Amino acid sequence: PDLTSLHVVTKNSSTPVHRYCTKHSIDVEVFERGRVPRKGCSLEEWQGVVASFGNLIPGRVIRGVEGGFVNVHPSLIPKHQGGAPLQHILLNGITDSGITILEVAPSRTLR
Secondary structure (H helix, E strand, C coil): CCCCCCEEEECCCCCHHHHHHHHCCCEEEECCCCCCCCCCCCHHHCCEEEECCCCCCCHHHHHHCCCCEEEEECCCCCCCCCCCHHHHHHHCCCCCCCCEEEEECCCCCCC
């Protein structure tokens, strides 16, 4: 289906993504732990893309999004996984890398 709307959730309002969205009038909000983004919005209509987010997404949110979530990780997993893969790659002079796209599944520890 065609993308009919876009809503972005960022870690805070100082991220480059948040500033870009604000500048270009794209619907954006700041993530608040424990709260489902955008109250009143039908999650069934969402598809989630996570990139460099760094927060756990509640399982109820992941399960509630009919289109599912994917995570875009800026390195080749498992070779360069972790919280700072780009820094690791650059600081170690690694010349071959890529991205990994993973399906996000709810953790058993998240409700």
